[in-house]
Amino acid sequence: MSDIKLKITDRVGNLHEVDAPTDMAMNLMEVIKGFELVPEGTIGTCGGMAMCASCQCYVTSEHDLPEMEYDEKAMLAEAFHVEDNSRLGCQLNITPELDGLEVTLAPEEL
Numbered sequence: 001m002s003d004i005k006l007k008i009t010d011r012v013g014n015l016h017e018v019d020a021p022t023d024m025a026m027n028l029m030e031v032i033k034g035f036e037l038v039p040e041g042t043i044g045t046c047g048g049m050a051m052c053a054s055c056q057c058y059v060t061s062e063h064d065l066p067e068m069e070y071d072e073k074a075m076l077a078e079a080f081h082v083e084d085n086s087r088l089g090c091q092l093n094i095t096p097e098l099d100g101l102e103v104t105l106a107p108e109e110l
Helices: 028-034 070-078
Strands: 003-009 015-019 057-059 086-090 101-105
Touching: 003 028, 028 101, 070 086
Parallel strands: 003 101
Antiparallel strands: 003 015, 057 086, 057 101
C-alpha cells in the first residue's frame, strides 16, 4: 500500500495531517469522511457526483491539479463561498501526485 500525506483544515480551523491510500481509488471527500473530519451527513451528500458542493474545499498548496470537468465547474458556479482556489473534494482522486496537498474545507452552505 502506498500512502500520501494530506493537510486538511476543517470547518472550525483545526488542522489534520492524515495519511491517505493511493491504491483504493478514493477521492478527497471520501478521505475526509473516513477520518470523520466533519459531522456525519455534512459532506458528500450527493455521493460524490459533483451535484451538491458539500465537499467544496480551498486548495492552499501549489499542486498541479487535474483540469476541472464540466460538472465540477457547473456546480461551483452555483455554490456558496466559492473562491478562485475552490475545488470539489469528490472530484480530486487520491494519487501519488497529490502528496503534500493542503486544503481548507469551505463553510457549510446555509
